[in-house]
Amino acid sequence: HVYTDYFFNESAYDYHDGGYVPLEKHDAPESKLNIPEVLKPDKVDGNDVWYTVEAQTGETQILPGEKTKTWGYNQSLLGKTIIYEDGKNYHVTLKNSLPELTTYHWHGLDVPGPYIDGGCHAPVYPGEAKEIEFPVHQPAATTWLHAHPCPLTGWDVWHGLACAVVVKDQHEATLPLPRNYGVDDIPVILQDRRFDEHNQWNYDDDYDPDGTEGPTALINGTVNPYFDVTTQKLRLRFLDGSNRREWRLHLSDDMVMTQIASDGGLLPEPVYLTKLMMTCAERTEVVLDFGKYKPGDEVTLYSDDTPILKFKIHEFAKDNTEIPDHLADMDYPDPDKDSLVHQVVMSGTDEEVEFNGKKFGMMRIDDRQELGKSEYWDITNTNDCCGGMIHPYHSHGGQFMVVSRNGEAPYPNERGYKDTIGVNAGETVRVKMKFNHPGIFMYHCHIIEHEDGGMMAQLQVYTKDDPYKKYKLMDMKTL
Ligand code: C2O
Ligand code: CU
Ligand code: CU
Known part of the structure; x- marks a missing residue:
């Protein structure tokens, strides 16, 4: 089965927000x-x-x-x-x-x-x-x-x-997947910037409390990049490293991407899709198969309608390996029946963003969870303004698994380990999370200006023998 549409709700795409800067091809x-x-x-x-x-x-x-x-x-x-x-x-x-x-x-x-x-x-x-x-x-x-x-x-x-x-x-390492770094296995860091007439970036001029953007796609730091394809299969490790932008990725000829991994590693099974949306800080690994192309052909990667990366096809050896139907076993404990459900409510836009009705406090511990215990976290995006935005929720301290979206099954490509999850406007995403290390961990919206603007909290992961262990925390004032 090939999925031919984005999984997210179009009504919540961040391009509905007033400050949205569409991508444009740079000259x-x-x-x-x-x-x-x-x-x-x-x-x-x-x-x-x-x-x-x-x-x-x-x-x-x-x-x-x-x-x-x-x-x-x-x-x-x-x-x-x-x-x-x-x-x-x-x-x-x-x-x-x-x-x-x-x-x-x-x-x-x-x-x-x-x-x-x-x-x-x-x-x-x-x-x-x-x-x-x-x-x-x-x-x-x-x-x-x-x-x-x-x-x-x-x-x-x-x-x-x-x-x-x-x-x-x-x-x-045992799976038949491309892993020759730089040749058939490459990072693709997706960012966007605005260049001024002196080719400089001016963060303060472009600053937007709902997330800073620029019209020019910057891929691994390259503008208008191309990659020379010398193997039939190519593994792309996409990272949305933008401050705010969602990337809606698709290829010319509606070429199929085989998604093999999400944030925390391999998916249980590959997901075949022609459209892939990524929110801030998410990672996806996909394998492209250029088998039907010949030297001299080109394949273009787009975000919305803007070309962002070109693949130039060269001579390559035939590769008959098949991506296995089963990639990895998911091994994540379920929470106990009576364990409490942590609540996160992301609300507001611009300077009004809040997390559970508050702004981040560096010295305040907002929640607690015991080391090694799996518990549910319900993450709600209240969609209280202007059509709403997708807030990419991220937790430090390891990986979670998505349990449901508004009570429905998670998207097909989020059945692996995740640390960042796009939450649609008006939606509650339930995840289960277990922490394997004690300490203080932040959790926040990964639209970075929302995080900086206070859409963030922190929890203490405690051990039974020292449940109120004190950590030296920074105060904004001591910075
Ligand atoms: Cu990617 Cu709190 O961070
Ligand atoms: Cu946000
Ligand atoms: Cu993080």
Whole structure:
């Protein structure tokens, strides 16, 4: 079965919001899609691996003419791709060479909060370097790293502080899927910016409390990119790294995408679709099969009607491998019958956004959940203004599973592990969530300006032996 329409309700698309900026094709010439290099470890010793992630300023040649002032991790824009292996232990030095404080948030990694997780309680000040250590224990997935200093996450990410973090495991490695990084397995980081006449980005000019956008698609930091296809099958690891934009992806000839993974790893079975909508911070992995194309052909990826990435087909060897009907076993406990249901209500637009009727308080713990216990979370988008918007809900502290949307089955492509879920206006999405590490974790709308504007809360994951453990939390004032 091939799904030929988006799963989300059109009535809630964020383009109905007054501030929406449609994509437009930039008149710059096409250029080769930037494929970030893989970050090299500083040192490997048995099961232990050391990395350095340096946040830095720089200049990037994105358009012809003047370079753009940008920020990145270990490079001038975005970052080198970090590869973690399930079962290994990592020591990461977080170095801040920016002129201001930042944090390093591992979005989708199952690590303890609030310091290793890198939310707003884990600042690294300019000129400082801090080492964190954590084991990686989770299924193969496309996760990501981005800055998270509250309330300046939007500012940091807009400047370029985001990169792909790929987790590998032994199960995924046995499946017949493309995994030759840069050749048949590539990250596709979807962002949008506005370039001024000097090719610069001006966050403050473009700022919108409902999410900052620009008309130009920026894919892995490239404008009007093309990718040279040299294999019949190509795995794309899409990451919606935009501050606010939803991407409605489809290909020329209505080419079918085989979705194999969502945020937290492989889906139980592949989902075949011609239209794929992604909300902020979500990841999807799809495999494209260029079997019916010949050298010289081109396939174009669009978001709405704007071309955003071109695939140029070259000679390739025939590939008869088939994607298995079963990709992974989902293993997630159900909550106990009588366990409480956590409530999250996302309401408002612009400066009025709220979470359970409040703005985020850095020193306030809004909810609590016991370590290792699965519980339901009901996430409601009240749709109380202007046709409403989709709010992409995200929880730190691991992965959840979607149970229902307004009591109905989840969409076919959200039956795997998720950490971010688009909630339609007027809808309640029920998820079940279990935390595997204690700590303080944020949960919020991932339209980054909503998050910065206070559409966020935090919970304490506690252990029975120290249920009210105190953590040193940052106050906005101490920033
Ligand atoms: Cu992607 Cu709280 O973050
Ligand atoms: Cu996160
Ligand atoms: Cu929102």
